[in-house]
Structure formats: C-alpha cells, structure tokens
Amino acid sequence: MADKSLPLVIARGKSEIGILPKMANRDGLIAGATGTGKTVTLRVMAEHFSGIGVPVFMADVKGDLSGLPYPGGEHPKVAERAKKLGLSTFSPQGYPVAFWDVFGEQGHPVRTTVSETGPLLLSRILNLNSELRPLLCV
Ligand SMILES: Nc1ncnc2c1ncn2[C@@H]1O[C@H](COP(=O)(O)OP(=O)(O)O)[C@@H](O)[C@H]1O
Numbered sequence: 750m751a752d753k754s755l756p757l758v759i760a761r762g763k764s765e766i767g768i769l770p771k772m773a774n775r776d777g778l779i780a781g782a783t784g785t786g787k788t789v790t791l792r793v794m795a796e797h798f799s800g801i802g803v804p805v806f807m808a809d810v811k812g813d814l815s816g817l818p819y820p821g822g823e824h825p826k827v828a829e830r831a832k833k834l835g836l837s838t839f840s841p842q843g844y845p846v847a848f849w850d851v852f853g854e855q856g857h858p859v860r861t862t863v864s865e866t867g868p869l870l871l872s873r874i875l876n877l878n879s880e881l882r883p884l885l886c887v
C-alpha cells in the first residue's frame with residue numbers, strides 16, 4: 750500500500766500537482782468545459798485513495814466510472830501519454846469496486862430504514878414526484 754504521507758499526484762505538467770491525504774477531507778471543486786478531464790481527474794483521485802486504503806463513495810449516474818474494476822487496455826495513445834509524462838513504472842490496474850443500484854438489478858440494492866432516514870430526508874422523499882417515490886421509499 751502507498752505511503753499515506755506522500756501527495757497523491759493528480760496532474761503533471763511542468764510540475765506535479767497533488768493532494769496531501771491528510772488535507773483531503775476539505776471541500777473541493779473540479780470545474781471545466783466538456784472534455785477538459787474532470788471525470789478522469791475524479792477517477793485518478795479515487796484510484797489513489799483506494800491505493801492508500803481510503804474508501805471512496807461516488808454517485809456515478811452516467812456510469813462514466815464503471816470501468817474502475819478493470820485495468821485499462823494497452824492503447825498506443827495511453828502508452829504515448831505515459832511516456833510523455835515520464836511515468837516509467839506505469840501499468841494499467843483495476844481497483845476493488847462495489848456497485849450499488851437503486852433498482853437492485855445491476856448492483857447491491859440501496860436500502861435504509863425509516864428511522865435511519867430521519868424526518869427531514871423522509872419529508873423530502875415524500876415531496877418527490879410520484880415516479881421516483883416508490884424507488885426511494887422502503
Ligand atoms: N490527464 C489527461 N491526459 C490525457 N488525456 C486525458 C487526460 N484527462 C482526460 N483525458 C482525455 O480527455 C478526454 C475527456 O476527458 P473527461 O475526463 O471525460 O472530460 P470531462 O469529464 O471534463 O468532460 C478523455 O478522452 C480522456 O481520455
């Protein structure tokens with residue numbers, strides 16, 4: 750397992766940009782136009798956290814991150830990019846993932862109890878439109 754005191758490098762240009770694991774519970778925002786690398790940045794962060802034993806919860810509505818359990822392929826573009834960034838030890842790797850699914854069809858069913866939900870969230874669920882309500886109520 751990687752050293753938890755070292756920065757988790759998430760970008761590399763002229764210099765490296767990383768997150769110190771002990772500061773990672775602060776607020777953060779990844780912003781940018783479509784195609785600028787927001788999803789990949791998020792995935793790299795999740796992989797790094799997984800690598801140091803920190804569980805990550807991600808709400809991934811579009812399934813952009815669902816390939817996390819599988820190591821990436823040997824695409825020439827990836828090899829070229831790794832070489833350009835000087836990642837001499839780079840090798841594709843998969844990470845342990847548990848899928849949750851509100852429908853309970855393609856993953857672990859999402860369940861809770863009325864008492865754990867609490868009055869505030871329960872009242873918000875009951876105010877949702879009628880299509881979503883049956884999915885979210887227990
Ligand atoms: N650091 C990077 N180096 C090389 N290619 C990248 C990098 N980050 C993203 N990409 C590529 O750019 C494209 C868009 O990235 P993505 O993370 O999906 O963008 P966004 O979520 O901001 O729309 C993808 O094809 C991805 O492979």
Ligand SMILES: [Mg+2]
Pocket residue numbers: 787788789813
């Ligand atoms: Mg994206």
